[in-house]
Amino acid sequence: MRRTRRQRKATKLDTFASRYTMGEKLGEGSFGSVFKGQRVSDGLQVAIKFVRKLHVSIFLQADEIKVMPVEVALLQIRSQTPICKTVIQLIEWFDELDRYILVLERPDPCxxxxxxxxxxxxxxxxxxxxxxxxxxxxxxxxxxxxxxxxxxxxxxxxxxxxxxxxxxxxxxxxxxxxxxxxxxxxxxxxxxxxxxxxxxxxxxxxxxxxxxxxxxxxxxxxxxxxxxxxxxxxxxxxxxxxxxxxxxxxxxxxxxxxxxxxxxxx
Missing domain, CATH: 1.10.510.10 (Transferase(Phosphotransferase) domain 1)
Known part of the structure; x- marks a missing residue:
């Protein structure tokens, strides 16, 4: 079935690449890399963490068809109310073919x-x-x-x-x-x-x-x-x-x- 222009636009807006721009690398560890980033819609400054799926060993079942790495699950719990200002907040996350992308708040300067x-x-x-x-x-x-x-x-x-x-x-x-x-x-x-x-x-x-x-x-x-x-x-x-x-x-x-x-x- 051929998608309408509105459907194609909605699909595009749901991708990480369409919603965020990348900046310089902030750090790298054994499980992933973290970069500066910016949300396109409002200019919010964020930190973007890329985690290769082959480095993730523990998963949780998010629903009937979707799983999530334990880091995402823990951050989602921590991002619920009451919000603790001394713990970093998860804004959203993306599940791509070979990696997870975590979008996190980024205090500035820090x-x-x-x-x-x-x-x-x-x-x-x-x-x-x-x-x-x-x-x-x-x-x-x-x-x-x-x-x-x-x-x-x-x-x-x-x-x-x-x-x-x-x-x-x-x-x-x-x-x-x-x-x-x-x-x-x-x-x-x-x-x-x-x-x-x-x-x-x-x-x-x-x-x-x-x-x-x-x-x-x-x-x-x-x-x-x-x-x-x-x-x-x-x-x-x-x-x-x-x-x-x-x-x-x-x-x-x-x-x-x-x-x-x-x-x-x-």
Missing amino acids: KSLDSFLQDCGGYVTEDMVQNLMWQSVMAAFQCRRQGVLHWEIKPENLLINQDTLEVKLIDFGCGDFIKKYGYNIFEGTDEYCPSEFILDGRYHAGPASVWSLGVLMFRMVCRYLPFTNDDDITGGGLHFRDGLSDGETNESILVNNCENDSCSYL
């Missing part, structure tokens, strides 16, 4: 927290760490409240707006749904691995998130990671850089900020 720390000489002040940690804790809390485990809360997966110091958690490619009975595999970065997994081969989402947040805080304060191998992690010995405060003042402020017992919920 860079990875890892790059920001390097620009600051490797670490930032304790007052700034307090602000960044509070936002990171809230991102982890909101993910947990909606049943999502990120697995990779680290400077490379946090975007920071250099003007406002607002933080957003990104990249759910290694994420999973929270499982009541825990996990017997670890998909994250080795230096952030919880000690109970090394000792017992099993861990739970809440304690693992708290552990990774602790490693993140140490990294922001000290310039280096607290652990470099399994023996370091299970040994638990911490070596702080010189010049830090005793922590009493910052600790009391952080505790007071944990409204409605949000921190303990992790």
Whole structure:
């Protein structure tokens, strides 16, 4: 059957290429590449992530005929109300022949927290760490409240707006749904691995998130990671850089900020 002009136009408008323009590459990982982009209809600045299907190992059934990668499923859950401003939002996604395309919000100006720390000489002040940690804790809390485990809360997966110091958690490619009975595999970065997994081969989402947040805080304060191998992690010995405060003042402020017992919920 020959399609009408209106049908051809509607089909064209449904494609990624007709709705977005591409810009420079922002980054590349083992599972995909991310580019700057712009929505044609209104000029909205976005980030566009391309993921090859051969790199996706976990899928979910979206409906009777369509499946989606778990990253899309987790982002869709996180993009539901109530919206958490410390987690990146998924605008839409496209299923093409050999790849998935994720269109994400793109704060501007922004860079990875890892790059920001390097620009600051490797670490930032304790007052700034307090602000960044509070936002990171809230991102982890909101993910947990909606049943999502990120697995990779680290400077490379946090975007920071250099003007406002607002933080957003990104990249759910290694994420999973929270499982009541825990996990017997670890998909994250080795230096952030919880000690109970090394000792017992099993861990739970809440304690693992708290552990990774602790490693993140140490990294922001000290310039280096607290652990470099399994023996370091299970040994638990911490070596702080010189010049830090005793922590009493910052600790009391952080505790007071944990409204409605949000921190303990992790």
